[in-house]
Amino acid sequence: MTTATPRRPLELFGVDGLLTDEEREIATTVRRFVEDRLKPNVAEWFESGTPPRELTQELGSLGVLGMHLQGYGCAGTNAVSYGLACLELEAADSGLRSLVSVQGSLSMFSIYRYGSEEQKQQWLPRLASGTAIGCFGLTEPDFGSNPAGMRTHARRSGGDWVLNGSKMWITNGSLADVATIWAQTDEGIRGFVVPTDTPGLTATKITRKLSLRASVTSELSLSDVRLPASAELPEARGLGAPLACLNEARFGIVFGALGAARDSLESTLDYASTRVQFDRPIAGFQLTQQKLADMTLELGKGYLLALHLGRLKDAGRLRPEQVSLGKLNNVREAIAIARECRTILGGSGITLEYPALRHANNLESVLTYEDTSEMHTLVLGQALTGLSAFRG
Incomplete structure (x- = not known):
């Protein structure tokens, strides 16, 4: 019987040679964190449905929250490095990678791309460090693949905005300190930066899940949530x-x-x-x-x-x-x-x-x-x- 040296699957493709030294170093660093901190515990978190909140700060210290953004405490890596970090994190669990994706690519990116300088300064450094958690409210109970049909509405009231509606399947929702909420207005779809302690905003954790159990998923309800004009994302116009x-x-x-x-x-x-x-x-x-x-x-x-x-x-x-x-x-x-x-x-x-x-x-x-x-x-x-x- 012929024997050969066993290989890991991706070794057969010689993929390490396609990466830069920095990209390999980032992937190795995240993989080490995954092996030491996440994999030994993820089965328990999955079974209990309760990932620890402090994990977000550990991920912030690792530098993966909003890592592909520039400034405001973000690492400023290239897209490939961010992708490799996502790969290593999901080798632990999709729910843990989802936490990082929602924090960096939805919550932080929405503020980074469309927010005012005041909004960026207020939230991005805290979100990058993991001392604050963000979520992204777009999907609704009746509008998933068709977000243009959303029923959440924002109306002007003097110099304020008043939001009413609900959002569903929101990752990090019950943990979040800030939510990016998308709503219909008389002027089209707009985005709002909403601290989750704002009166009228409630988050309910979705339980009995068979999937993404090591991730917190929630429903957000907005009942006459009053926001100042400064809460609107000034550069976000339309779907x-x-x-x-x-x-x-x-x-x-x-x-x-x-x-x-x-x-x-x-x-x-x-x-x-x-x-x-x-x-x-x-x-x-x-x-x-x-x-x-x-x-x-x-x-x-x-x-x-x-x-x-x-x-x-x-x-x-x-x-x-x-x-x-x-x-x-x-x-x-x-x-x-x-x-x-x-x-x-x-x-x-x-x-x-x-x-x-x-x-x-x-x-x-x-x-x-x-x-x-x-x-x-x-x-x-x-x-x-x-x-x-x-x-x-």
Whole structure:
């Protein structure tokens, strides 16, 4: 029998040689934090549904909150480095990467891109350090894929704004110190920076989840929430503003989902190398090797796609439909990998001792948040044909 030195899946693609020294160092630093702090505890957090609040400050000290933004206490890294950090964080758990994505690419980015200097100075340094937590209120109970139909409304009252409505599936909502809330106005869709202790704003934690259990998800209710004029995001005009924020978050998912896939595959490789059936490790059987080889191919192709999109983003050439392409492919393949890994793990795969099924459960949410696979498919269809199929 011929033997060879075992390789980690991405080693076969030689991907480290495609990164700069700084990018490799950032990925290594985040991976070390994940191995030392997150992985030993994440199964417990998933089972209890209670990730520790102080984790946000630890992530702030690590430098990953808003790390791709410039100034205001942010690290100012390139897009590829941010993507690699998302990959490493999601190797622990999609819910923990979601915390970072919502904080940096939705809450912080909305203020960074559309806020006043006063709003930036007030919130961005605290959010970057993790001493404050942010959330992003766009999705509503009846309007997910169609945010243009939102019913949350803001009306002028003297020099103030008064907001009424509700937001659903809001990551970090019950933990947040500040919320970016999007609302219809007589002048079109506008964004507002809302401290969560504002009278009339309540957050209710969503329980009994089967997915993203190591992440806090909430419903926000707004009842006559009165805000000063200075709470409005001055540069946000129309639906394009929140959609641009979502595009930032989707970019992180393109990389992040691969972390869940990589962790599932690597842990399954280790299991298959030691699990003996019929007097030999199951890794030595042809059908198992076919599964491992097929999963490695999809993981590697997804990584190369993510890296290419990251380089385009850093060059200022990344288009929204390309982000849709990356999210559609990489999440779809990641969840397939996690599910296939579970089959190799057998009965052990349904326990929290191994991460594959936890990753698969989480990816069920990643598959549909920041727009569903169906929506991204139609984005690509429109790009290919020039015809919109979103209605009719």
